Amino acid sequence: MGEGIRNKTELILALLYAGERPSQFTPVIGITRLEKLLFLLKTDEGFLAKAPEEDNLNFVPFRMGPWTNEIYDEVDFLESLGLLKKQSQKKRTPADAVHDDELFSDMILDKYQNTATIADEETEIFTLSEEGKKKTSEIWARLSVEEKQRIMSVKHRFNNMNLKQFLRYVYKKYPEYTTASEIKDYLNV
Numbered sequence: 001m002g003e004g005i006r007n008k009t010e011l012i013l014a015l016l017y018a019g020e021r022p023s024q025f026t027p028v029i030g031i032t033r034l035e036k037l038l039f040l041l042k043t044d045e046g047f048l049a050k051a052p053e054e055d056n057l058n059f060v061p062f063r064m065g066p067w068t069n070e071i072y073d074e075v076d077f078l079e080s081l082g083l084l085k086k087q088s089q090k091k092r093t094p095a096d097a098v099h100d101d102e103l104f105s106d107m108i109l110d111k112y113q114n115t116a117t118i119a120d121e122e123t124e125i126f127t128l129s130e131e132g133k134k135k136t137s138e139i140w141a142r143l144s145v146e147e148k149q150r151i152m153s154v155k156h157r158f159n160n161m162n163l164k165q166f167l168r169y170v171y172k173k174y175p176e177y178t179t180a181s182e183i184k185d186y187l188n189v
Helices: 009-019 029-041 070-080 102-106 132-144 146-160 163-173
Strands: 060-062 065-067 084-089 123-126
Touching: 009 029, 009 070, 009 123, 009 132, 009 146, 029 065, 029 070, 029 123, 029 132, 029 146, 029 163, 065 163, 070 084, 123 132
Parallel strands: none
Antiparallel strands: 060 065, 084 123
16 A cells, blocks of 8 residues: 555655645645644555655654654755745634634644744644645656545545544544653543
8 A cells, every 4th residue: 555655755745735626735734733644644544654764754652642753854854945835824724723722722732833832823834835746746646546545535534624623533543642642631532
């Protein structure tokens, strides 16, 4: 499964390329969401199953569930190449509105938001640049219809879901990745 995607860089690009419909590039809002989407593509959909260690994503239990620093490094790398764009969004989206829950009012979500909690209503939006779309179209073209569908399905199902609900889903499905969580009780899992 997932043999058309050769490494973590290609998986990130393909996820950002996938849209609700062909040629509709849907952004991913927030590094936490990006990380969990990639986690599900790897664990549920089998992407990177045959990739060598250095080309894989190696998730470990952490403060908000499954986590890997490799995603941060890849995002920085792709941005430096001009393939990925990060934009700050000053306002929350309905998908991440959590009614000022204490968790999201008080907790810093990730290093890209280290000066902006949800109370400040700022997060990062991840999209492909025009050059990134061109490069990723080559990757997308070599994927099977089934692989494209699996990526689009995961993105469609979880990209617009309320972040709290999305985290709860991941926590319930993968409790072995919640052992170091600081929010497990809050999510009622």
